[in-house]
Amino acid sequence: MRKVSFADMNCSIAQALEIIGEWWTLLIVRDCFLGIRRFDDFVERLGISRNVLTDRLDKLVAADVIERRPYDEGRLRYDYVLTPKGRALWPVITTLREWGDEWITGEGNEPILIEHRSCGNVTHTRLVCDCCGEPLVARDVRVVDGPGSR
Amino acid sequence: MRKVSFADMNCSIAQALEIIGEWWTLLIVRDCFLGIRRFDDFVERLGISRNVLTDRLDKLVAADVIERRPYDEGRLRYDYVLTPKGRALWPVITTLREWGDEWITGEGNEPILIEHRSCGNVTHTRLVCDCCGEPLVARDVRVVDGPGSR
DNA sequence: CTACGTGGGTTGCATGAAGCAACTCAACGT
DNA sequence: ACGTTGAGTTGCTTCATGCAACCCACGTAG
The missing domain is CATH 1.10.10.10 (Winged helix-like DNA-binding domain superfamily/Winged helix DNA-binding domain)
Known part of the structure; x- marks a missing residue:
């Protein structure tokens, strides 16, 4: 450690x-x-x-x-x-990879891409609200204390 | 470095x-x-x-x-x-926090939660396919070479 | 106008982590 | 009997981190 x-x-x-x-x-x-x-x-x-x-x-x-x-x-x-x-770490790895694709390697230079078997498309991911299904971005979110807050 | x-x-x-x-x-x-x-x-x-x-x-x-x-x-x-x-790192931080909430601190002990202003709910996030809108999980995804592959 | 406080750092030193190559060890295979 | 393979250990060197002390320019209080 x-x-x-x-x-x-x-x-x-x-x-x-x-x-x-x-x-x-x-x-x-x-x-x-x-x-x-x-x-x-x-x-x-x-x-x-x-x-x-x-x-x-x-x-x-x-x-x-x-x-x-x-x-x-x-x-x-x-x-x-x-x-x-x-x-369960897959979403973490995926969002990290897409951030790297977008901001470092750049569009058109992605070393790998993912294909969604269900729909057959080479695709990207999107983070949405589990309640309303709308895309989530930082400025549309408020941080509140959780039950484990101290 | x-x-x-x-x-x-x-x-x-x-x-x-x-x-x-x-x-x-x-x-x-x-x-x-x-x-x-x-x-x-x-x-x-x-x-x-x-x-x-x-x-x-x-x-x-x-x-x-x-x-x-x-x-x-x-x-x-x-x-x-x-x-x-x-x-643009917000999705990375968020998926990481939710992994920690789920697998380490445990449900009911979340130090913080997020509220989605648009819909008003205290919510979680979900990673979906940008093409079809369905939830994405690792086993439903195939890795393919991208344009920057070598 | 001298002294003190504040914010944003450097510097020096002790200790822990990373890199590298060589070594170990117990099956197999030939 | 001998070498190979896979999965690690060991020892040594060099880099990164933690910590406390220090610095420095400005602003303010006495």
């Missing part, structure tokens, strides 16, 4: 970053979504050093974001797959 | 994390959304050390996520406000 932890901040963003906010961690999760499972494959794709990868995988397992499973009994071979909690 | 940069990876997630993926950085952006503008206020609210805050603010300004503005001519007083690129 770093010298200063976010764990005691009363904020879900800080709590989330405590788990997935370290350098390399979200790229590991990204690769999990792309189907990478094995230690040496992470090392090769990411260019991460092996000791740091060990550290990050252990923390993600401890946080129940991924699961370590033996895939070859007898041999000591393990792989890593997303848990439901890990798969 | 860290010893290993993500900048040369052909992935918008890596590009995005190069800017906002360092320890403390996204908490600084979060506080910007909450209206914090001044150096000492960031220090006090976050508990961040002053040299690290200087480093992160400089990088965010260089990346055009926030802007450094004099707010008192004559005195050397500056504050920091989000640019359009910075405000």
